[in-house]
Amino acid sequence: MMSASPKPAHSEIPLSRPDITELEEQYVLQTLRSGRLSIGPVVERFEDLVAARVNCRHGVAVNSGTGGLHLALLALGVGPGDEVITTPFSFVASANCILMVGATPKFIDICPRTLNMDPAKLAAAIGPRTKAILAVETFGNPAYFDQYQAIAARHEIPIIEDCCEALGATLKGQPAGSFGRIGVFGFYPNKQITTGEGGMIVTNDSRLADMCKSLRNQGRPLGWSAPKAAEPTHGGTATGSWLRHERLGYNYRLSEINAAIGCAQMRRLDEMIAKRQQVAQRYWERLGGHKDLVLPTVEENVSQSWFVYVVRLAPTYTMEERDSIIRGLRAHDIGASDYFPCIHLQQHFLQPAGNLSYLPQHQPGMFPIAESVSNRTIALPFYNQMTKKDVDIVAMTLEVMIQRENLRRG
């Protein structure tokens, strides 16, 4: 068998890197040899592992976080004419899923310290068309989610928790994933755990869980269950035929192979969270006190599960200077990125067309805090295997690039 996690031959320090060991290899091999590659026991085991970890009764595995969010909105009955309040400072999928069901994202600005939606603006934004709140734990930070819960309860509006970046984080001991009526994790390779591609819907509501299971599986009847022997391809089961479809559904299933990777990763979750914590700590020790940098803060009552390590330049820096620093890091074989460009400034929000022509036009200046933050962020390399030396190389190069920008300014 090949050795686990070979070190790359070149000296690049990538932005992110999955942490795959012989345990993942073993689980995948077992699954490959089991003769069952989809709709089987490994997916169910993975669902139970994630749901139990975040204190939810049900887990529904899907083939991406985006697919999971799409199903969560469908299961809650969000559709055309509805508004969903969400953040403009996130990965684009957290707003695109609202467009997928024909609803309208109503963006509100963020708090500059936590980078999450400002709770005061959330309460003020709720109106007669508000069907749901889609709250994102930005970079894995669950700050304010207790306040979102209180506001949502007062208005009797469900929260959809986009916890794609937050597996393992807690606020006052409550795990990310358990704040919403329904929550969705993502398992792309840069997340806390990966399945290659994948996601997990979590909820305490068995009706929502059943609906999501039907929707991910071509609209097969609620309560449909697979025969025990092999992947179903035809014929009847106890609860309905393989070829009976009760609603418009999708194929958002996660394969047994991907779920096997996920089961191994879940067994190693605490170990991986601890490694990430150590890397974050090293960055803090190395870059804390730099006068031109704002480092991520951890709120009181929050137990952080680090997704990425994103620093930001002081407000005196322009976006062009930030971009130049990122290019400088990359030229020195150091991965860096501008997490995140504001969603409302992406082309399909600036100039909505075709099936999005029902959307209002968005423009620069609408969400000044999100825009100001977004223009100055730099995501630095962040992965479990990062050594103290790697962090030192990144920090030193970043300092030099900032200095270069200051000299250029004159």
Ligand SMILES: *Cc1c(COP(=O)(O)O)cnc(C)c1O
């Ligand atoms: C990663 C992520 C998703 C889902 O991404 P997929 O690539 O579809 O798994 C959704 N929302 C946020 C905020 C994310 O970071």
